[in-house]
Amino acid sequence: xxxxxxxxxxxxxxxxxxxxxxxxxxxxxxxxxxxxxxxxxxxxxxxxxxxxxxxxxxxxxxxxxxxxxxxxxxxxxxxxxxxxxxxxxxxxxxxxxxxxxxxxxxxxxxxxxxxxxxxxxxxxxxxxxxxxxxxxxxxxxxxxxxxxxxxxxxxxxxxxxxxxxxxxxxxxxxxxxxxxxxxxxxxxxxxxxxxxxxxx
Amino acid sequence: xxxxxxxxxxxxxxxxxxxxxxxxxxxxxxxxxxxxxxxxxxxxxxxxxxxxxxxxxxxxxxxxxxxxxxxxxxxxxxxxxxxxxxxxxxxxxxxxxxxxxxxxxxxxxxxxxxxxxxxxxxxxxxxxxxxxxxxxxxxxxxxxxxxxxxxxxxxxxxxxxxxxxxxxxxxxxxxxxxxxxxxxxxxxxxxxxxxxxxxxxxxxxxxxxxxxxxxxxxxxxxxxxxxxxxxxxxxxxxxxxxxxxxxxxxxxxxxxxxxxxxxxxxxxxxxxxxxxxxxxxxxxxxxxxxxxxxxxxxxxxxxx
Numbered sequence: 001x002x003x004x005x006x007x008x009x010x011x012x013x014x015x016x017x018x019x020x021x022x023x024x025x026x027x028x029x030x031x032x033x034x035x036x037x038x039x040x041x042x043x044x045x046x047x048x049x050x051x052x053x054x055x056x057x058x059x060x061x062x063x064x065x066x067x068x069x070x071x072x073x074x075x076x077x078x079x080x081x082x083x084x085x086x087x088x089x090x091x092x093x094x095x096x097x098x099x100x101x102x103x104x105x106x107x108x109x110x111x112x113x114x115x116x117x118x119x120x121x122x123x124x125x126x127x128x129x130x131x132x133x134x135x136x137x138x139x140x141x142x143x144x145x146x147x148x149x150x151x152x153x154x155x156x157x158x159x160x161x162x163x164x165x166x167x168x169x170x171x172x173x174x175x176x177x178x179x180x181x182x183x184x185x186x187x188x189x190x191x192x193x194x195x196x197x198x199x200x
Numbered sequence: 201x202x203x204x205x206x207x208x209x210x211x212x213x214x215x216x217x218x219x220x221x222x223x224x225x226x227x228x229x230x231x232x233x234x235x236x237x238x239x240x241x242x243x244x245x246x247x248x249x250x251x252x253x254x255x256x257x258x259x260x261x262x263x264x265x266x267x268x269x270x271x272x273x274x275x276x277x278x279x280x281x282x283x284x285x286x287x288x289x290x291x292x293x294x295x296x297x298x299x300x301x302x303x304x305x306x307x308x309x310x311x312x313x314x315x316x317x318x319x320x321x322x323x324x325x326x327x328x329x330x331x332x333x334x335x336x337x338x339x340x341x342x343x344x345x346x347x348x349x350x351x352x353x354x355x356x357x358x359x360x361x362x363x364x365x366x367x368x369x370x371x372x373x374x375x376x377x378x379x380x381x382x383x384x385x386x387x388x389x390x391x392x393x394x395x396x397x398x399x400x401x402x403x404x405x406x407x408x409x410x411x412x413x414x415x416x417x418x419x420x421x422x423x424x425x426x427x428x429x430x431x432x433x434x435x436x437x438x439x440x441x442x443x444x445x446x447x448x449x450x451x452x453x454x455x456x457x458x459x460x461x462x463x464x465x466x467x468x469x470x471x472x473x474x475x476x477x478x479x480x481x482x483x484x485x486x487x488x489x490x491x492x493x494x495x496x497x498x499x500x501x502x503x504x
Contacts, residue, residue, distance in 0.1 A: 011466050012229040012250065033466065048226045050250040050286055057248065057466055081226070095245065095285055111285065116309035117332045119219045122212035139222050140287065140309070160212045183222045 004198045007032035007041035009067075011057035013049020013082060017182035018190075025190040027198075038066040043076035043173075043198045045190075046083030048139065048180050051110065052095050054082060064101060071103040076173040078193045084176035085110060085142050092145060104174045105148030112143040112178075113162055126155040126168050126177075128196065129188045136167070136179035143178050144169055173197055220334030220354035223310065224418035227251060227287075227355075227441055231431065231462050232420070234258050234445040237276075238283035244448070247458035251287040251309070253443065254280040259316050259363025259499070260446035260485065269317045271299040277306050289336070294503055295321025297330075304333040310355070311335050313348075315502035316362045316445075325503070328352030338422065340373045340500055342380035346401030346409070347504075349417055356415060358439070359500040360423015363446050365487025367424040367433070369500055374421055374437040384410040423500065426451070426485050428464030428478045435468030452482030 003026055008018045010031035022029035022045065032038060044067070046054075058064040071077055071087075079087040086100050090107040113119070119140055123133035136155075144166035147153060155168035155177070167178035175197060181189040213219075230250030235241040241252045256272045257265065271292050281288050287309035292299035294313055299320070303311050313326050315338050328335040329352035338359035339345035345356045358377065360370030380399075387395055387410065396406040408416055421434040422443035431442045442465050444458075451457045460477040467473035490498070 010229070014225040014228055016228075017225065049228070050226065050230060052245065052286060053230055053248045053250050053462070057463070060463060061466075093285065097246075115307045116223055116287065116334065117304065117307065118214060119223065120212045120214045121216055121219055137218055137222055139219060139226055180222060180226075183218060183225060 003028040004042040004194065005030060005040060006194065006198070007037065007044045009044060009046045009054070009083070011061070011063070012053050013047040014180070014182060015047050018045045018047045018080075021182045021187045021190040022194065025187050025194045027194045033061070035062050035066045038063065038070055041075075043078075043193070044070075045193070046077065046079035046086045047182070048081040048083065051082040051085040052098055054086060055099055058101070059099065064099070067101045068103070071101060071174070074173055076193070076197045077103070078175040078190075078197070080177050080180050080182060081139065081141055084108060084144075084178055087174055087176050104169070104171050104176055105151055106144050106169055106176075107146040108142040109145050110142050111140050112145075112165070113138055113141055116140055120160075122158065122160070124155050124158050124167070126189070128154060128170075128192055131188065134181065134188065135184050135186060136177075136181075137183055138167075138179050141167075141178040143167055215332035217354065221417050223287075223334055224336070224355035227420075228418060229466060230441050231458075231465050232289065232441070232443045233448055233458060234443075235280060235449070238279040240449055240454075241280045241283045241288075243455050244458055245284045245286050247455055248462035249286060249458065250441070251289055252280065252284060253289045253291065253312060253445075254308070255291050258446040258449060260365075260450050261363075262316060263363040263488075263497070271296070271303065271317070274302065274306055277303070277308065281307060291317055292326070293317040294319040295324050295326060297326045300326050300331060300335075304331055308333065313337050313353075315359060315499050319502050325351050328354075336420070338500075338503060339377065341376045342409075343399035343401055344504065345377060345415060345419075346399055346405050349415070350402055350405060353417065355418050355420065357420040357422040357443055359503075360421065360425070361490045361493070362423045362499050364424045364490055364493070365426040365447060365450075365485040366490045367426070367430045369490055370421050370423045370425065370434060371437065373423075373500070374434060374439055377419065378438045381409060381413060381415070385413050424490075425461075426487065428460045428474055431461045432464045432468040432474050435465060441465065447485055450485035452484075457481050457484075
């Protein structure tokens, strides 16, 4: 079976880390910055970064509509941190004009854990990902505050002040995490996306 | 030090090297803008900035007015934090660890230990490992960048020559850092010891850079960027993102120029896109040629 082509949305953010994680997970990874590139991919990763900046660039460079259409037609997508915000149908603590691509029936709260001094890393377990706990890195991260009926909760914060908060979800072919597996060198979540969701 | 990025403990921990360096990774491909009021911060956010740098005077005014330049008034920083939802950075004087403590207690997201302010210590920089908040520091060459990383900087920016609108020094610094990294990559293992001595940086860090072909932290550019083409050129020279100081709010049309620089940073390798966003921006900042600034007034020469 040939490798699936997976795009990484490359208007801003930690694109390179996701490209590498995807390549090491058996995908052919390409950067996506233009509408015609959206058509070339079998699936898409929305990276970490600043969600308000990405939203503005998506609209300025005519990417929002093509992405909404592909996701509505069932293209698999995985968003980490800012990428989770972009996939969410509703965002709390957004800027006044902030829009999302949407598709994931969740409400997320932006910068939910606080400012950068509150950013943290911790071990957590995630359903669908076997083996040792995942080292989850939260950087000015959002959390999921409400989920629709079709959404499966895959992980919550294990302890500390935010214990129990939802930080990983899946709805059919859409996957999202509040944290950044791409910065740890542990590619199990990318492999899960490529093998379990894309090749389904 | 660099192995602190791979250490794990089961409990939740804040202020780790991975959390600090990771924050800078998330800013990549973006533009960080100097702002002196909450209104300017709002304009920057609306234009698509990934973060704002809160300071009392932009470098062009520091240069024009002279005097000692210090950390900003906490009320002003609070006002900017209140005004925007994107990350807020602020500057501390080189070596002024108490200004840094104050900025951390105000909740800023990144501290720039900056040569743009008047240095508080001419021998030592701040011990940045002591802080939960991450630091960005300026560098003119690889040795300087590695010394700052050794002290705990989680992000590096070229110094350029702030407040000039003259991009030539930023170009020199970016080229120099990249050239020295390429040189390390081509050295045989046994010559890395002397290379480390010459760079005045720890051998382990030098070896890490030689192996990876890049700094272990994100590298942005700063100092003299005034146009979309300036930003795109720095990106083509290997910067991972851009700081714009005086270039935006000292220009004729800050909101449009800010937005144009954001777009040019994303499409830095697409001349058609850069041409398109460069139209109709009005006056760029007037600027000063770095050559015309007498030596003692060159900010890039502060820090070592």
